[in-house]
Amino acid sequence: MPQTEHLDTYAAVDLGSNSFHLLVARRSHGELRVLDRIKETVRLGGGLDRNGRLDEATRNLALECLARFGQRLRGIPDANIRAVGTQTFRRLKNANAFLVIVESALGCPVDIIAGREEARLIYLGVSQGVAGNDGRRLVIDIGGGSTELVIGEGFDPLELESLQFGCVSLTRWHFGNGMISERRFRKARRAVLSELQELQLRYRDLGWQTAIGSSGTVRAIASICEQQGWCERDITAAALARLESALLRFREIDDIDFPGMSERRKAVIAGGIVMLSACFEALGIERMKVSPFALREGVLHDLLGRLDHRDPRDKTVQAFRSRYGVDAAQAERVRKLAQAAMDQVSAPLALTAAHRQVLGWACELHETGLGISHSHYERHSGYLVAESDMAGFSRQEQLFLAALVRWHRRAISVDYAAQLPARLHGPVRKTLFLIRIAWILCRSREDAALPSLVLEVRDDTVRLSFPPGWGPAHPLTVADLEEERAEARKLGLALELDCH
Numbered sequence: 001m002p003q004t005e006h007l008d009t010y011a012a013v014d015l016g017s018n019s020f021h022l023l024v025a026r027r028s029h030g031e032l033r034v035l036d037r038i039k040e041t042v043r044l045g046g047g048l049d050r051n052g053r054l055d056e057a058t059r060n061l062a063l064e065c066l067a068r069f070g071q072r073l074r075g076i077p078d079a080n081i082r083a084v085g086t087q088t089f090r091r092l093k094n095a096n097a098f099l100v101i102v103e104s105a106l107g108c109p110v111d112i113i114a115g116r117e118e119a120r121l122i123y124l125g126v127s128q129g130v131a132g133n134d135g136r137r138l139v140i141d142i143g144g145g146s147t148e149l150v151i152g153e154g155f156d157p158l159e160l161e162s163l164q165f166g167c168v169s170l171t172r173w174h175f176g177n178g179m180i181s182e183r184r185f186r187k188a189r190r191a192v193l194s195e196l197q198e199l200q201l202r203y204r205d206l207g208w209q210t211a212i213g214s215s216g217t218v219r220a221i222a223s224i225c226e227q228q229g230w231c232e233r234d235i236t237a238a239a240l241a242r243l244e245s246a247l248l249r250f251r252e253i254d255d256i257d258f259p260g261m262s263e264r265r266k267a268v269i270a271g272g273i274v275m276l277s278a279c280f281e282a283l284g285i286e287r288m289k290v291s292p293f294a295l296r297e298g299v300l301h302d303l304l305g306r307l308d309h310r311d312p313r314d315k316t317v318q319a320f321r322s323r324y325g326v327d328a329a330q331a332e333r334v335r336k337l338a339q340a341a342m343d344q345v346s347a348p349l350a351l352t353a354a355h356r357q358v359l360g361w362a363c364e365l366h367e368t369g370l371g372i373s374h375s376h377y378e379r380h381s382g383y384l385v386a387e388s389d390m391a392g393f394s395r396q397e398q399l400f401l402a403a404l405v406r407w408h409r410r411a412i413s414v415d416y417a418a419q420l421p422a423r424l425h426g427p428v429r430k431t432l433f434l435i436r437i438a439w440i441l442c443r444s445r446e447d448a449a450l451p452s453l454v455l456e457v458r459d460d461t462v463r464l465s466f467p468p469g470w471g472p473a474h475p476l477t478v479a480d481l482e483e484e485r486a487e488a489r490k491l492g493l494a495l496e497l498d499c500h
Helices: 057-072 088-089 095-104 115-127 167-174 183-207 214-225 237-249 263-285 295-307 312-321 329-343 353-365 376-388 395-406 423-439 475-490
Strands: 011-015 019-028 031-041 083-084 110-112 136-143 147-153 158-163 210-214 288-292 454-458 462-467 494-498
Touching: 011 057, 011 295, 019 057, 019 295, 031 057, 031 295, 057 136, 083 088, 083 095, 083 295, 088 095, 088 110, 088 115, 095 110, 095 423, 110 462, 115 147, 115 158, 115 210, 115 295, 136 214, 136 263, 147 183, 147 263, 158 183, 183 263, 210 214, 214 263, 214 288, 237 263, 237 295, 237 475, 263 462, 295 312, 295 395, 312 353, 329 353, 329 423, 353 395, 353 423, 376 395, 395 423, 423 475, 454 494, 475 494
Parallel strands: 011 083, 083 110, 136 210, 210 288, 462 494
Antiparallel strands: 011 019, 019 031, 136 147, 147 158, 454 462
């Protein structure tokens, strides 16, 4: 099919710990129309051992599913696709090596997102199907490996939390041998309540008008309760209590048989009931609406926001700058020079608009560590960027950004890109070269000192040319650039200077 038929087609892929989801939609007159939904139960979290290693059977099942998803994605522009990995990907030992295989099977990059970023995207997705006048809402999404809890108003989250308990992990940890008992159920519930203790007062004090549940677990529980006649559509505390009692009448997982529940859900429903029951108790929930929307819808709408220049990452960077008192004039000075330099060499260096964005954000944040200490401030800057919650950023994007910020000056470590997936090694070394050159040229912190710069690339050699007479007038900067030759070699580049 011709590529032009897909210019308004978008896709979101959610690689969850229990199921993999693919959502394909077309935008027409500002509205999204769903073209396709595919869900496959992979139970990736169930194949992960306590050391973060994935068993071969689960790995093969996941790759077979991704190959099928990849076929459906063919023909959709790369820029119109976003795939995210959640809790199991966060726990994977040597995740970058597995990502290479995953991305090859799927045919597109996969962003590993942090728990709070997952919560933000879930809230965004659920909010697409909610009337704007329902006031403050609590959204709970029970996934396979984690549970996200968000309080928000409209499309704006006010509180975000992610717990490392989900229907797969709870079932595995507390009902791992397939046996069900009241003692096991209570022990599992106490474990969840202990985790909820940290947030329950904060959430109760903030309050909400409507509680909404999303994910397959919540929908399965709602379906069972409705089929049994315990409630209609919404899940009530009384209906959930009856479901607990009904569950405990079964002695083994394999014996569970509820009307309205699929056979695939049987293996993880016990953990899901434990999780929702604990949330109801800790937060005093009496009634919960059920949403058909979840993470994949949030990913899709977030992608559209990025493409429409409503990128939440810009807002995050601005907030970061304000919080740490960054010198806005210097940040802008470095950004303009770095991006102007990149614009001259993006084609031969194979750098994209997305890389230009990250380079710009790095320039804006490179001095965040000055608020802690001037001595080795780049270390503090790198740490803050790498370890903070940064709404809108995937883990890989955040580590890319942190690498540029951390190594924008002083000697570059040999392991500067060690935490990044292989596909980002080339872009990070080339953008790191550019931010370092921009920082050297802006070191005087004066606009008047900035030269008219020309860059040329031939193979792995980058030639910097300055106006006649500029070099003799700026001997300190020339000396810094001469020293930078050695650092450029660490990045696989040869630096030539024409500054007579």
